[in-house]
Amino acid sequence: MIKSNNSARPDRLILTFVSAAACVALTLAGCNKTESTSSSSSDTIKIGEYACLTGQTASFGTASHNGAVLVIDDVNANGGVLGKKIKLITEDDQSKPGEAATAVRKLISRDKVSALIGEIASSRSLEAGPIAQQNKIPMVSPGSTNPNVTRIGDYIFRVCFIDEFQGAVMAKFCLNSLHKTRVAILKDVRQDYSVGFAEYFKLPFTKGGGTIVVEQSYSSGDQDFKAQLTSIRAANPDAIFVPGYYNEVGLIARQARELGINVPLLGGDGWDSPTLAQIGGAAMNGNFFSNHFSVDDQTPVVQDFVKKFRARFSKDPDAMAALGFDAAKVLLDAITRAGGTDPAKLRDALASTKNFEGVTGAITINEQRNATKAAKVLTIKDGQFHFFEAVSP
């Protein structure tokens, strides 16, 4: 065999490689100057969005994206904002860590967006948020609930609850309304949302006199939970707290009932999807979760949203879609109030959002740039979500 003829010259190879890299760097560094002047037109406002449209969490990203698209198209059909058309530039981060940062840098430096709609997943907001902050581009996250997200800096906002708030709501609801004191936790360790939510439920719950009888976990993508549920059954809890996403919760509920566990399951906004009731079927009856909105909420804002969403995407909106919708709406409202897209003014306008009537409730942005709104606890009956009670922590 003449295969060992790889007499590559390391010296030449390295030199060629470095000089090639240098050339590329120089060309690219040079070309971005020409790029920067050509792309600023004044009759449109560019908004960047980075979302997980493919990959592991694509179902959430697509929903949120649909919500945002609905707003932008609606606004453009009605003459735009401040007489300008809105252009939404969306980059997919494939649900992959590392990609969000690249996408945001592209949006900021190539597309020159004036503002960003962020990610559903906290992990990717934490990755790309610092870049938005550095560049002073206001970013509104629809669904990143990790408290650390808005701590990145004063340009980062969100329109959802934070883990702490929702955890406290459910702890209080469980203790005071359901009078359940022995709770088992079944969390999804692969999702930061679930881990955080579980943690912030535990603290106020145990402080309020409750006990966590057993804590079990799974990773998203799992479909068999009987092992966890059997060990939960052995601990004999009054209720099971399942702070996961609807993909798994439906199956968990089903398997719990199959094992003869009849205590209620409790959860949060990650549950909200029409798919949940379909997958869970009768097993979801009598379970409770905290949420921002419910499809059968009769307020005109919600009904209008639900109607438009159904017409456009021929399905019911879920929480992610509602949050994407609100994120875009709050952002456009701030642009209107700021009278333009000057970053500092836009930032201030976002920060002073007060009682904005969104589909996920009246949104007020507080000093930590988090949305404060009342949580609604919903219960499930025969595949429908029903309003149960409003809880403020």
Added chain:
Amino acid sequence: MNQFIQQLINGLSLGSIYALIALGYTMVYGVLRFINFAHGDVFMVGAYVGFYAGRWMNDRFHAGPSIPLAVAVLAISMIVCAILGIVIERLAYAPLRNQPRLTVLITAIGVSLFLEYGGQQLFGAGPDNFPQLLPNYAVLNTAAFTITTNQLIVLSVTVALLIALTFVVLKTKIGTAMRALSFNPTAASLMGINNNVVISFTFGLGSALAAAAGILWAVNYPSINPLMGLLPGVKAFVAAVLGGIGNIPGAALGGLILGVTETLVVGYSDKLHIPPSYRDAVAFVVLIVILLFKPSGLLGKSGSEKV
């Protein structure tokens, strides 16, 4: 103790599905000596075919959950997947038959990713609810443990397919041809066996088994999504290796052992001081340990592996 019986039942029912997927894996490996990495994704396609077929039949005939419905859905899905398997083999693997095995493995990874992400494009990324094909109720419900009809169905279908497959491989003409091919492809073709036909048949059969597993999985866990084949596929592979890859009863045994081990690790995680989310690592640890200490698996023929 109460918990233990229930956990054992859980483990066996999970394990029997792993076993079913592993059967297809092990058969293709036994004949062709290559890891069909895309097997888990054919499993996913099988579930989706069942999803659309079941929904269509529900709409068309208003058939409630019943045995004819289940059998019809199962049959449709197995046929579609058998065709898919043959097409994949023809397009992607057949041209590489004389290439190194790794080239084929890489292609198989490519096919697997293609089915997953093509699935996200075609079926949507979100989970879909699999229609109920059979009434599900608890057969046995005591304070200590519960057994449902679904669990019994999975177990009995697995056993039935195991027996059928063993029969096909050992007693039929095509089965003899398959074994001859696995023994020595050149000699087999010299003896008048049409290797292409046998390989196509093997793939078709393997994919039909994957489809059956997909349907049973979806009946048990009625939330299906385009990435659902990834983990069960890998675990079934582990099961096949555990039992001795290429060995049909071995695959079934491996599946059951893996299912029970996983379930027990998760169920007794607090006593074992292993977080339950190490579940996926368990399968890999089992795999590595087996590969290192008994590469031929539990029931596999020992003897040095031909490089």
Added chain:
Amino acid sequence: MKFASGKLYLLIAAVISFAISCWVPMDQYVREIILTIGINIILAVSLNLVNGYTGQFSLGHAGFMAIGAYFSAAITTFWAPQWLGASVDLSSGLAATLVFFGALLAGALLAAVAGLVIGIPSLRLRGDYLAIATLGFGEIIRVIIQNTDAIGGSRGFTVSNGYTNFFWTYLFAAITIYVVVNLVNSAYGRGFLAVRDDEVAAEAIGVNTTKYKVIAFVLAAFFAGIAGGLYSHFKQYLHPDGFSFLKSIEVVVMVILGGMGSTGGVIAAAVFLSLLPEALRFIPQKYEEWFGIPLPHLIDEILKNRMLIYSLLLIILMLTRPQGIFGGLRRPAFLTSKKTSAPNAIPS
């Protein structure tokens, strides 16, 4: 082998990349891409030592990268400020540079140890079994990280300082290339090729195949650890899902595309595959600009689904050119009398 001149060129490489990092202004998006390319080059070239030159097949490269990334990040974020006290400025300056360099090395060493731990038992395995076992190791590492709260678990790990720049990235890329190419071209390193070409024959003529396999594993893991350290101080945020089996596949695709066992080809493939997804971003936009109509919806959707394109690329490549696109490019036919006929794949 002219080692001396190799070193000289390495020095030149260092000087050039230092100069670029100091004086060439780079727009942040370009910088992001260029650094990604550099890190991918390190990953691909080092994996090539195992998958290409030694003929083993590892699907666990992302695991080693994760070890380097997390360990070095833990050093610079948690331990260094603790050991050195608050008085030392760790954001820039000499102390910062030393800490970063030390952290990189420490991360790489830990990854190398993991490579040793994985390499030794893996020697019993061949071909596709080895591939699956390394995949398993990589996933085990990811699951462990995911379940370790001290480094953030699934909530991710925010790294406090972004030390990585053009100089560090390309210096290490040059070192990786230097080491790998020199090694396989030295009389000593012919052992790697011997293991690949015919393990039994190599053993028969007295090549210690075990040793070569372990060395290949350990070195590859070391450089993957370096790449991980560079990555963590570049993105400044780590998440276990970023080091899943898909990341390993990405690197494997680079090695295959480049033609297993051709360093030049693998570098070209790493550059190409890092630029491809970025180029794909612009296609719909440019199409609309040039033709005045948006790209047909279906094509747009497919272009956005980049993994779909990757997987198709992988399949087509394997079917048409299993030796890789860039495999034969380094040695044009007119320069050599011998035919570069043999595909650089692994005999089974």
